[in-house]
Amino acid sequence: MVVNEIFYSLQGEGLLAGTPSVFIRLAGCPLQCKWCDTKYAWDANEGEELPVSEIVNRIVQWPSRYVVITGGEPMVNPQLPDLARALKERNKHITIETAGIKFVAGLACDLMSVSPKLSNSGQKIKTAPLRQQGSPRLRSGQAGQADPFSSIRQLIRRYPYQLKFVVDSPDDLPEIQQAVEQIGGVSAEKVMLMPQAKKRDELIAKSPMVAQLCKEAGYVFCQRLHILLYDGMKGK
Numbered sequence: 001m002v003v004n005e006i007f008y009s010l011q012g013e014g015l016l017a018g019t020p021s022v023f024i025r026l027a028g029c030p031l032q033c034k035w036c037d038t039k040y041a042w043d044a045n046e047g048e049e050l051p052v053s054e055i056v057n058r059i060v061q062w063p064s065r066y067v068v069i070t071g072g073e074p075m076v077n078p079q080l081p082d083l084a085r086a087l088k089e090r091n092k093h094i095t096i097e098t099a100g101i102k103f104v105a106g107l108a109c110d111l112m113s114v115s116p117k118l119s120n121s122g123q124k125i126k127t128a129p130l131r132q133q134g135s136p137r138l139r140s141g142q143a144g145q146a147d148p149f150s151s152i153r154q155l156i157r158r159y160p161y162q163l164k165f166v167v168d169s170p171d172d173l174p175e176i177q178q179a180v181e182q183i184g185g186v187s188a189e190k191v192m193l194m195p196q197a198k199k200r201d202e203l204i205a206k207s208p209m210v211a212q213l214c215k216e217a218g219y220v221f222c223q224r225l226h227i228l229l230y231d232g233m234k235g236k
């Protein structure tokens, strides 16, 4: 599989923030989020072609059992199940970072870290209006359109999970709440809001706004330690 980069750092986001972890960044992502901070991993050929055994050999040099498989978008890589299985055979704790665009069954995965991409990413995925009594969940204008959250729904039912939403402005909150409602069965304490930022100054400036939204909605504030500590430097 094509690996864009492998590096050792602290998990910057989510329930395991602060945990020393080895990151395996797989190459390739079919989305093009406008605020993506890993555009260098979009190209599925951008990296080193490595067999799973060599990836495992490289990551065991570091003194942590926590491994994060990220991208790009790992779920579209056909060899992801093989990699996860090989890591689990080495007793690694596996987090998979995904936008939730595809469900893959039977993965060795301890934490499915799903970051749904909403309109502030520039993606076409839209939430439907909240269901009203006696009416279908999707509005008639979306008849025949695939449910945009079906993969996410399957992922969170099958795997331990967290849902991380990128927040650019207070206007994003209604769309996030609508998405959570439409996904259904989501525990509020697993919904995390994180400031949209690539640099430390931007992160610090937007954090109070996101903290306020978390207090209003009962969601969890998601730190982005890698930006705070390393100012968004690649490989950190």
Ligand code: SF4
Pocket (backbone or CB within 6 Å): 029, 030, 031, 032, 033, 035, 036, 037, 038, 039, 071, 072, 073, 099, 117
């Ligand atoms: S899904 Fe992730 S890697 Fe892909 S474009 Fe969006 S932010 Fe970047």
